[in-house]
Amino acid sequence: MSQAFSATQILGRFVAEARFEALPEALRHEGRRSILNHIGCALGVARDPAVITALEIMRDASGKPRATVLGQHDRLGVMEAAFVNAIASNLLDYDDTHLNTVIHPSAPVAPVALALGEELGASGAEVLHAFLLGGEIACRIGNAVSPGHYARGWHITASCGVFGAAAAAARLMRLSAEETAHALGIAASQSGSIIENLATAAKNIGVGNAARNGILAARFAARGYHAAPLAIEGPLGWARAMGDAPVLPEITEGLGQRWEIARNTYKPYAAGIVFHAVIDACLALREQLGTSVEHIKSVTVAGDALLLARGDRDVRNERDTRVSIHHCAAVALRLGRADVADFEMAAVQDASLAALRAKVVAECDASLPRGAARVTITLADGSTHQHYVQHPRGSAERPLNDAELAAKYRANAALGGTTADVEAQIAALWALDQAASIAPLMALLSSPAHNAAG
Numbered sequence: 001m002s003q004a005f006s007a008t009q010i011l012g013r014f015v016a017e018a019r020f021e022a023l024p025e026a027l028r029h030e031g032r033r034s035i036l037n038h039i040g041c042a043l044g045v046a047r048d049p050a051v052i053t054a055l056e057i058m059r060d061a062s063g064k065p066r067a068t069v070l071g072q073h074d075r076l077g078v079m080e081a082a083f084v085n086a087i088a089s090n091l092l093d094y095d096d097t098h099l100n101t102v103i104h105p106s107a108p109v110a111p112v113a114l115a116l117g118e119e120l121g122a123s124g125a126e127v128l129h130a131f132l133l134g135g136e137i138a139c140r141i142g143n144a145v146s147p148g149h150y151a152r153g154w155h156i157t158a159s160c161g162v163f164g165a166a167a168a169a170a171r172l173m174r175l176s177a178e179e180t181a182h183a184l185g186i187a188a189s190q191s192g193s194i195i196e197n198l199a200t201a202a203k204n205i206g207v208g209n210a211a212r213n214g215i216l217a218a219r220f221a222a223r224g225y226h227a228a229p230l231a232i233e234g235p236l237g238w239a240r241a242m243g244d245a246p247v248l249p250e251i252t253e254g255l256g257q258r259w260e261i262a263r264n265t266y267k268p269y270a271a272g273i274v275f276h277a278v279i280d281a282c283l284a285l286r287e288q289l290g291t292s293v294e295h296i297k298s299v300t301v302a303g304d305a306l307l308l309a310r311g312d313r314d315v316r317n318e319r320d321t322r323v324s325i326h327h328c329a330a331v332a333l334r335l336g337r338a339d340v341a342d343f344e345m346a347a348v349q350d351a352s353l354a355a356l357r358a359k360v361v362a363e364c365d366a367s368l369p370r371g372a373a374r375v376t377i378t379l380a381d382g383s384t385h386q387h388y389v390q391h392p393r394g395s396a397e398r399p400l401n402d403a404e405l406a407a408k409y410r411a412n413a414a415l416g417g418t419t420a421d422v423e424a425q426i427a428a429l430w431a432l433d434q435a436a437s438i439a440p441l442m443a444l445l446s447s448p449a450h451n452a453a454g
Contacts, residue, residue: 006229007251012181014255015167020129031132036429037266038106041095042088044412046071054084067115068442078115079212085111086211087204093322096264097273101142108161108210109134109168116172117438124435130168138164139260143250149243158193158206165214185227186217188238199319268394269338274307275328276392277373282332284387295380301325302365302374312362318345330356
């Protein structure tokens with residue numbers, strides 16, 4: 001290789017030697033926004049059977065109870081708490097997105113920063129810094145292997161998220177540059193999860209494993225386990241085994257100056273990010289057509305190959321709705337919204353929504369950019385109406401502001417049964433890097449017993 005160090009080693013040095021004081025305030029604030037959104041999404045499903053089942057399984061396998069499970073009475077071992085919290089934040093497809101890679105950075109990384117930070121007595125600044133570093137590593141490695149890695153069927157949030165989780169853990173554990181590189185190399189052997197499982201609970205297990213395995217990788221590295229210097233980018237390394245040759249500059253160039261995690265975005269709708277343009281276009285058409293939406297003959301949704309690969313599917317359960325072009329179009333046109341409840345089982349079984357879903361046809365248009373959609377409606381009288389959205393609400397070009405993120409947090413917390421401490425939680429999260437310890441924050445987030453619904 002022409003460079004003195006491998007990409008894995010360069011990342012190890014970056015994570016170990018980075019200084020929080022050098023981070024611009026705008027980046028710190030984006031990190032606070034990410035963690036606020038992450039925790040709100042996790043609290044929103046505190047009562048969901050999928051989360052309760054994961055909690056019960058991890059309770060049986062747990063180490064010493066040192067970390068909080070968000071919105072629960074329980075404390076679990078650090079790896080087990082991170083696993084459950086990662087599942088919870090990703091469950092509704094309402095979490096954040098780095099659009100270039102379609103990685104949801106917070107789900108596998110923030111649970112690690114919070115659980116380890118709680119165990120180690122870390123300050124809020126240390127937790128925030130670990131999260132930003134971990135999210136950055138996940139997104140940079142994702143950039144280096146996109147789009148081929150995802151196209152081959154790897155669920156990139158989990159498969160690249162494990163590197164971010166390992167980086168966050170290594171930083172909080174104060175591993176050396178060499179140890180951190182080994183942690184990243186060990187994480188390469190623990191990467192996985194597949195796209196075929198996106199509409200099933202197996203997807204969420206993959207995200208939980210990314211968080212848990214990242215901590216495991218750092219712990220093994222701390223105890224002297226080594227990995228190959230080229231574990232990520234070598235001829236027989238992770239990237240080539242799971243895709244094409246990596247674009248190494250995407251991993252290493254501009255570390256500490258150009259921040260990919262600063263490009264994180266937050267969803268206004270509880271569906272996959274690539275469906276947001278479909279929803280926005282349908283909402284605009286509904287407003288334009290008024291009562292004429294009752295006379296729709298057909299709906300054609302055009303998007304890029306990723307949109308169709310993710311969402312041209314039959315709807316059989318609530319998981320399907322969140323990754324369905326047909327359902328997203330139907331709820332927006334029929335109901336004029338796309339709230340969490342509109343992607344639950346009742347919406348699957350709603351006869352009027354099912355009838356409208358059946359009128360939706362998906363079309364691939366390679367000329368459309370990722371994240372865009374063009375919706376054409378034909379009415380019973382033969383007239384056609386069209387709307388195109390390139391930058392949907394919640395995208396980098398039209399981001400949710402702080403007030404909107406806080407409102408989303410409140411709505412999610414109420415959905416999960418948290419009511420009394422919400423404003424204190426939000427205030428603590430906005431001031432995260434000023435906290436000498438995250439223990440008071442985690443106490444606020446720990447149990448429904450704190451609130452009126454408990």
